[in-house]
Amino acid sequence: MHVHQAPCDGIPQTPIDITINLVIMVSSVKDPREEVLQAWYMDDSDEDQRLPHHKEPKEFVSLDQLAELGVLSWKLDADNYETDPELKKIREERGYSYQDVCEVCPEKLPNYEEKIKNFFEEHLHTDEEIRYCVAGSGYFDVRDRNDGWIRVWVKKGGMIILPAGIYHRFTLDESNYIKALRFFVGEPIWTPYNRPHDHLPARQQYVKDFVEKDVVNHAVDAAA
Numbered sequence: 771m772h773v774h775q776a777p778c779d780g781i782p783q784t785p786i787d788i789t790i791n792l793v794i795m796v797s798s799v800k801d802p803r804e805e806v807l808q809a810w811y812m813d814d815s816d817e818d819q820r821l822p823h824h825k826e827p828k829e830f831v832s833l834d835q836l837a838e839l840g841v842l843s844w845k846l847d848a849d850n851y852e853t854d855p856e857l858k859k860i861r862e863e864r865g866y867s868y869q870d871v872c873e874v875c876p877e878k879l880p881n882y883e884e885k886i887k888n889f890f891e892e893h894l895h896t897d898e899e900i901r902y903c904v905a906g907s908g909y910f911d912v913r914d915r916n917d918g919w920i921r922v923w924v925k926k927g928g929m930i931i932l933p934a935g936i937y938h939r940f941t942l943d944e945s946n947y948i949k950a951l952r953f954f955v956g957e958p959i960w961t962p963y964n965r966p967h968d969h970l971p972a973r974q975q976y977v978k979d980f981v982e983k984d985v986v987n988h989a990v991d992a993a994a
């Protein structure tokens with residue numbers, strides 16, 4: 771039996787029309803996270819690291835593409851982070867027992883110049899890097915599977931998790947200020963391992979989970 775439905779303009783719709791329209795409606799609904807988190811491929815210029823460094827033309831990267839690299843993100847209520855039930859749920863589900871605040875500006879960050887320089891050295895950590903921007907903004911750059919740089923702009927309300935073992939770096943943007951909450955499971959370890967550190971178990975696990983897995987997935991897709 772065919773179900774025909776009449777839309778507002780009186781032309782009957784087939785089930786295929788309805789499905790297509792639903793797909794269009796769902797895909798055109800904007801992901802609210804994009805208000806506070808945007809990602810794009812970077813150009814190769816050596817200009818000021820605090821500039822956006824878009825390619826020409828711009829090449830944006832979706833938050834779903836970032837998730838395929840293990841980079842997770844949320845939009846949260848930054849004005850009420852002390853009482854936010856959504857943040858509480860994430861902390862509990864992911865076992866974050868440690869929390870502190872990191873403010874990046876000369877007045878608040880000891881050894882500011884040296885830290886700024888070190889943040890922008892390409893490195894990895896043996897644990898997740900979890901940052902929740904509650905004021906200001908900044909760029910977290912991550913390597914994609916082909917070693918291209920993806921710049922992730924995190925603004926007030928944006929929370930990001932970089933998986934253990936991903937090569938990345940951080941810089942302030944032109945606003946020159948960020949206030950971020952940092953979370954950790956257990957006693958925090960902030961040690962950066964500057965590239966190359968490919969032999970570390972955390973790096974090898976990352977490659978297995980997010981680099982090689984994708985190669986296998988694409989091979990399966992191609993064979994299907």
Ligand SMILES: CSCCC(=O)/C(O)=C/O
Pocket residue numbers: 872874889899901908938939940948950
């Ligand atoms: C806004 S947090 C400062 C950057 C940082 O902590 C880090 O580890 C960058 O990789």
Ligand SMILES: [Fe+2]
Pocket residue numbers: 893894895899938939962
């Ligand atoms: Fe880091």
Ligand code: NI
Pocket residue numbers: 838984987
């Ligand atoms: Ni893929």
